[in-house]
Amino acid sequence: MNFLYALTHKVREAPISAGTFNLVCITMACVVAVHASHLPIWLTLLLGFALLASHWRRRHRPGKTPMWLKLPLTLGLLAGIVVWYGNLFGREPGSAFAVGLLVLKTFECETVRDVRVAVAFACFALMAALLSDQGLVVTVAVALAIVPALMSLRSLEPGQAQRTITQAALPALGLLAAAVPLALLAFLFVPRLSEPLWGAPAADTAKPGLSSSMSPGDLTELLTDDSAAMRVSFDGVAPGPDQRYFRAFVMWNFDGRRWDHGYGRRGEVAGLLPQGPVATYEITLEATHRRTLPALDVPMAAPEGARLSADRELSSNDRIDDVRRYRLSSALGYGLQADLDENTRRLGLQLPPNFDPRARALAQQWRLTFGQNDEGIARAALGLFHDGGFRYTLAPAPLGRDSIDDFLFNTHEGFCEHYASAFTFLMRAAGIPARVVTGYQGGFYNRLGQYLLVRQSNAHAWSEVWLAGRGWVRFDPTGAVRPERIAADGTSAGDGSGPWYQPAWLQAARNRWDIVNRLWAQGVTGFDALRQRSLLQPFGVREAPPSMLVTILASGICLLAAIGLGWALYRRPEGDVAQRALARLKARLERRGLASRASEAPGHYFSRAARFWPSQRKELESLGTLYNHLTYARSEPAPELARRFARMAREFRPPRVVK
Amino acid sequence: MTRVARAWSAVLRRAERRLPSLTRLRSPEALPIVLHRRRIYIVPTGFGLGFTVLLAVMVLGALNYSNNSALLLTCLVGAAAAGSMLVAFRTLDGIALTAIRAQTVVAGEDVPLTIDIAPGKRTRSSLQMDVAGRRLAFAVVSDVSVTLELALPTEQRGYMAMPRMRLFTTWPLGMFRAWSWLHPEHKVLVYPRAEAFGPPPRDPSLDADRGRPHPGDEPAALRMYRPGDPRRQIAWKLSARHEFLLVKDMEQPAPEAEWQLSWQSMHGMDNESRIARLARWVNEAHLAGYRWSLALPDRLFDVAQGDEHFHRCMTALALQP
Amino acid sequence: MSAPEPIRDNTFKRRLDAGIEQVNSVLLGKPRQVKLAFTCLIARGHLLLEDVPGVGKTTLAHALAATFDLDFQRIQFTSDLLPSDIIGVSVYERDGGTFRFHPGPIFTRLLLADEINRASPKTQSALLEAMAEGQATVDGVTHALPQPFFVVATQNPLDLAGTFPLPDSQLDRFMLRVSLDYPDAAAERALLSGADRRDILAQLQPTLDGAALDMLHTQSLATTVSPALLDYLQALLAATRRHPDIRVGLSPRAGLSLLAASRAWALASGRDYVLPEDIQALFVPAASHRLIPGKGAHREAIARAILAEVAVG
Structure with a gap:
């Protein structure tokens, strides 16, 4: 009944260790950190404080968190978000709420299951952070935040020896590093959607940019x-x-x-x-x-x-x-x-009527002066700006109703749009398109x-x-x-x-950094359906259809899986040439019915084999003698003999015994 | 056990009978048992399945919002999760159960067992073993065998077969469970349980004339003097007639008691009761330092004493059909 | 001691074979035990024969003595045997007015200690000390024992009444502990139908002298022990230290002794190198009495279990 017992028996889950809890807290702190740029500052601070409190609680008041503490915290979070955003739905309030819930989850991280759920959703929340900014810095930050998440999962496995945080971090990093080829393959060849499946995200905040x-x-x-x-x-x-x-x-x-x-x-x-x-x-x-x-x-x-x-x-x-x-x-x-x-x-x-009479007058005057020489009028206008006491500033004085007049004759300060606007106005007023x-x-x-x-x-x-x-x-x-x-x-x-x-070196550093950003933008964030289709251009495929991408993806996965399997199945060969040859021979003979025991001396084994197959007695006995000679009769290794033994062992064919 | 669990266990029992290759109820095998790819099984755990669903949602979201960073990192996490399957396999592959050692106990007691797990040239960070309803968790450093200790309940005398054990791991992320069944061909000898109380064996004095000549202080024979023989044993008078000294060879001093224990001496009892009674007598004789002989239907242990004699007698009783 | 001769010189091996053959003709059906006894003597170790009376312990010891052309003494151990009875006494001589040492039976090359477990611990330890150090001390004067010095001791393990079993730590002094067991049916028939053993014993010719024994010892030291074999030996020793039923595993000295015996066994088998088979053949007689088992455990069973468990490299 042991078999059944093992399957039906739920092993009582032991509480998680302090080390695991610390890692979970670090993971959550990372989640809050990568979301900090778009969370309201009060929420970021509160969540940080909640995380500290949770850590303190587990350390000094271990056990379950009472409901009277959990419920108000959750409701408070909900209320705060609804009040701040006026809504719970939508990307911003939604992600804020998710991050808040994750932090609160640390108050009830007691079992393996709790930690797994928390870490899985932390991964989700980390990816969600990229929706608001997918720059290089944030992406790298999120990638690094995956490490404590994986470490939390690893630390859950029972029976491990104690490790320091670095000892635990390196294998997690190694796992991620080993995953890079497959990740890159998938990234390159997972067919992009040309149309979003559901509502494309509305830009929540209009990004500053040129407007129309x-x-x-x-x-x-x-x-x-x-x-x-x-x-x-x-x-x-x-x-x-x-x-x-x-x-x-x-x-x-x-x-x-x-x-x-x-x-x-x-x-x-x-x-x-x-x-x-x-x-x-x-x-x-x-x-x-x-x-x-x-x-x-x-x-x-x-x-x-x-x-x-x-x-x-x-x-x-x-x-x-x-x-x-x-x-x-x-x-x-x-x-x-x-x-x-x-x-x-x-x-x-x-031109709008009834605006800026002084500017119009100035333009009329220029027209009279220069006659049909339109370019001369334009040069006169430029000369006005150059010599008329105009100043370039990004913080000009505000302008009144007749904004052009005000600028030309009163404030004399502004930046490109003031100048372009006034210049164009003057030209039009002078009758030049x-x-x-x-x-x-x-x-x-x-x-x-x-x-x-x-x-x-x-x-x-x-x-x-x-x-x-x-x-x-x-x-x-x-x-x-x-x-x-x-x-x-x-x-x-x-x-x-x-x-x-902005000293020169800082500028230089910024410019170098910008190259990285550019590569990132070109290579990663800008890799859309269009560029994906032209991915195979170097190989003469002008436009790769999704089916071809999927085929490549599948074969690439198979290739990587084969490499991975090769790695998984590889065993460092144990022993020297002769020992390996003997092991192979034993395995072969075992399939023919001659059991072998590890504790049996090779000489005994070969004598037994000789009794098992009397017709091959001579070969088996000479194999045994040779093996004993090369392994035990000398203190130095004998590669020549070992190779000979390996060859003989390979060539040995046990007779097919009909029993 | 609930009804569902009962039904499930019935299904499993049937599957074990019908599809041993599937449930991997391997017949007992000789030590050492080395795990290899054909006997290591891997399935995702519940957590692994849940995480996969979550990853799928993340990929879909990233594709929908054409968020390449998120897609890249999701692929990274997914690839790491997939890679953890290989790590789980490697954690088990090549591991060997090299030895099982059991102490000898009396039926009804728990038998302390030690199981040696040899890791080969690879460190295995987290392993678990289910055996007889107990779960052991351990780690093995490369080239250093680890010895697991556990206790199995025993029920009856004789050889007890090892239960089937499951060696498994969910290392490193808990998303995949790799396992292998171990069913070592190893028998543990369990001595019969002695009856709690009962009559003593027949008074040895009644048997004084039976068996081999009773040793005493009487000289049994004469032999040549050997250096070291006590002077008082020298037969001076007899020696005078020879060229050399003769010594009276004394038999050993009589022991306090000598029990002749016999299967046949008990009437109207079934085999198990006889064995239990004989076991009690052997125990008592051994503890008291008596000499005893044991006659079983198929063999006879001549009068002797000591640990060796005790073990031989108890082994014979344990294996009595 | 002369330089080791090349092993190809078979003279001594032939004489050894002849000696073994001769003892086998006396002690029927026990070739393994006879070979073990020779092995022990070649390796300069002491032999403990352990079994019930009447299976030929004494015959074996006598046959060895006769074959080896060595001074031979036999001591019957009894409860009132005193240390001075085996080592000897200093006697005051009126003539010279001095003490003169009268050597006891221990001053010999081959000593048969019969039923060693019947003597008092004090007497036992006097013998064991002499075995360990190759010398005996009386009244503060140390007297060297002749070399080589071999002890063949017998004891009956199943009879404990009135005996003093050798303490576990003292068993270490013996290189091999050999059980003779009852002869098998064929050997027993031959034994019953053949001539009186004592007559045969009287006819034995010495085939090996002290010098030959020295030479065999030297040759045994020259046998090849490969690294692979040392690995195996080491694994065996380690396994004894890991076994839960063993309180104290084998010491490095026990390992050395096992190796020395295995070398001699290899030589007696006609090889100039040691095989795992040799170690396996010697492990139970050379190691089982040195294991200190836990309560209720059986030494030889444990030793055999260890042999079955450790893989040959």
């Missing part, structure tokens, strides 16, 4: 944001700093305060006549949750999955919720829309990584003016005020008080 409208002060937040907007790698030499204008939005409509892009003008794409060099490059764009794809002035054609608007803005067919990579060619010198149709001209001259273009300008060329890093702080606004015979010409009035803003190579927008806290 512009009013004074809008960009301030952006210009101080040093996070990467995109990375550009050029085929060949990168264009000079004064040519690094990436257009995103072209804005026509002005209501006196706000420039608006509308939804992009459809219709015939403005004609482009390249003049001079063409840059071919690839952009890796961070997620913007918009459709617009910035492109170096001026893109020649739309990449796959995107289209050109009438004003040669690029917009993707779907929203960019992940890192997006696209290849483009742009004409660095160009003639854009040499012929302006009437509709467009009217749009390019449109003009428009505002926003996008990015400049960027840091990372020589190590051979790419141009464009940060959010490189956001910029400039003007385009239509000049007869030349088409749309780019004018950057900000450059008139602050030329280094345009020419600068690496420094960001910031006002004059810049770089004392």
Whole structure:
């Protein structure tokens, strides 16, 4: 009945050890830490405190936590989250609640089962942290947080010798390291969904980025944001700093305060006549949750999955919720829309009535002065900004109703959007078609990584003016005020008080770090269905269908499983050549009916075998003699004899005994 | 035991009878038993299954939100979990049960057993063994055998076969259970239990004239003097007639008692009662330092005393059919 | 001692075989025990014959003495035997006015100690000390025993009345403990139908002298002991220390003694190297009496169990 007993008998679970509990607490602390960036600060602090309290409790008041303690804690957590988020459902409150419950779970971690449940859900919560940020740092942090989780599971196994924390951590790390090949294989070949199965996540917080409208002060937040907007790698030499204008939005409509892009003008794409060099490059764009794809002035054609608007803005067919990579060619010198149709001209001259009379007057005056010389008027405007006592600052004084007048004649301070806005207004008022273009300008060329890093702080606004015979010409009035803003190579927008806290080495380190980020973005987070399909291009497969991916995945898993099995089945050979040969012979003869015992001396074994198969007596006896000779008759090993024995043993064929 | 458990055990019993290869009710085998791949079984534990479901949910979520970081790390955890299966296998593979040693006990007592587990050239971090309703947990360092101690209940005299044992591990993550059945061919000798009380054997004095000549202080024979013979034993008068000294060879002094124990001396009792009574008599004689002889239906142990004699007699009684 | 001669010189081996043959002709049906006895003498160890009376212990001892051409003394151990009875006494001599030492029967090369467990512990320890040290001390004067010095002791393990069983620690002095057992049916028939043993004993010719014994001893020391064999021996020793029924396992000295006996056994088997078979043949006689078992355990059974358990490397 022992058999049945063993199966039906539930072994009473012993309480978990202090070491295990510590590891569980560490795991939970890791969960809280990786979620800290999006949890409200009070919750993070409270959970940290709860974790400490739980640890203290188990140490000093062991035993079950009473219900009167657990219930209020849980209800309190629930109430706090509902009050803070106004809701329990949705990604943010949901993950906050899950993390809170996990921490509270430590109050009732008493059995093996409790720990396993807690650790499994901790893994889940760790992955959930990546939903809000899948950058390299967070990913590595989560990967490291898996280690204490695995250590907790390992520490549950009974019968182990005591280990220090390092002794326990190394095998867990080793297990993870050994899992890397399979993980990479699965990562590369698990077919990505081209369409989400259920509702795509709504961006909870609008990420700062270029928007399709512009009013004074809008960009301030952006210009101080040093996070990467995109990375550009050029085929060949990168264009000079004064040519690094990436257009995103072209804005026509002005209501006196706000420039608006509308939804992009459809219709015939403005004609482009390249003049001079063409840059071919690839952009890796961070997620913007918009459709617009910035492109170096001026893109020649739309990449796959995107289209050109009438004003040669690029917009993707779907929203960019992940890192997006696209290849483009742009004409660095160009003639854009040499012929302006009437509709467009009217749009390019449109101004809100009854705004900014002084600016209009100034423009009229310039028109009188310069006559038909449109370019002269534009130069006069630039000259005004250059010599008129204008100052570049990211914290300008607020502007009144007539914002252009206020800026031109009173405050004299502002940044790119003020200048671009005022310049465009002046041009239109002088009867020259003009428009505002926003996008990015400049960027840091990372020589190590051979790419141009464009940060959010490189956001910029400039003007385009239509000049007869030349088409749309780019004018950057900000450059008139602050030329280094345009020419600068690496420094960001910031006002004059810049770089004392950003010494050169820090910059260099940041730039190196950015390469890593870029690789991460390109290789991991940007690895989407599209890139997965082109994964096999080096092998001549233009587009790998999911079925092929699955086939490769399956065969790869089989291959890795075979390697793993080989490792698992491998036993270090015991003994020397002769001993192994003897062991093999014994195993073979055992299948033919001659049992063997480990405690039997080889000589006895061979005599017994000789009695078992009298017809082979001679061979068996000489095998025995040889074995004894080489193993026992000499103090030094005898490789020659051992090989001879191994050969003879291999060649020995016991007769088939019919019994 | 609930009804479900009873039904389940009936199914298992049937399966053991019908499908021994499946339930792995291996017939007893000689030591050492070395575990190898054909006899190690692995299945996921309940926790392993639950964790797999959780991983599947995580993969699906990561794919749905096209969150590649989460996908990568989920794959990593999944691969580690899958790899733990191989680790579990390796924890058992090559391990050997090399020896079982049992002390000799009387039926009804627990017999202390030691089981030697040899790890080979590999350290095994966590092993468990189910034997006779008990579970032992232990670890083995490479090349160092570990000795497990346990006690098995005994019920009857004679050879007791070893119960089937299950050696298993859930190392390292508790997601897979690898196990192997061990059924060593090892018999433990259990002495018969002596009856609690009963009559003494027949008074030895009544048997004084039976058996071999009773030793006494009378000279039994004359022999040549050997150095070391006490002077008072020298037969001076007789020696005078020879060229050498003669010594009166004294028989050993009579022991206090000598019991002739016989199977036939008891009438109207069944075999087990006879064995129990003889066992009691042998015990008493041994403890009291008497000499005794034991006559069984098939063999006779001549008059003797001491541990050796005791063990021989008890073994014969234990194995009496 | 001369330099070891090459083992290929078979002279001594042939004489040894002849000696063994001769003893076998006296003690019928006990070739293993006879060979063990020779082994013990070649390895310079003392022999303990243990069995019930009448199975030939004395015959074996006599046959050995006759074959080995060694001085031979026999002491009957009894309860009133005194240490001086075996070692000797110093007697005051009126003529010289000095004490003169009268050596006891122990001053011989081959000593048969009959029923050693009948003597008092004091007397036993006098003999055992002499066996261990190769010398005897009387009145503070140490007298060296002749070399080689062999003791063949007998005792009856089953009869404990009025005896003083050798303490476990003292059993260590004996290299081998051999049980003779009853002869098998064929040997017993031959025994019953043959001539009187005593007559045969009288006709034995000495085939081996002290020098030959020395040479055999030297040759036994020259036998090859391979690393694999040492591993096996070591595993056996370790197993005795692990066994739950053994209170005290084998000491390194016991291991050395087992190895020496195995070498001699290998030589007697006509080999110049030691095989695991040799160790297995010698393990029970050489080791079982050195194991100190726990309560109620049977030494020889344990020793055999250990042999069955330890794998041959």
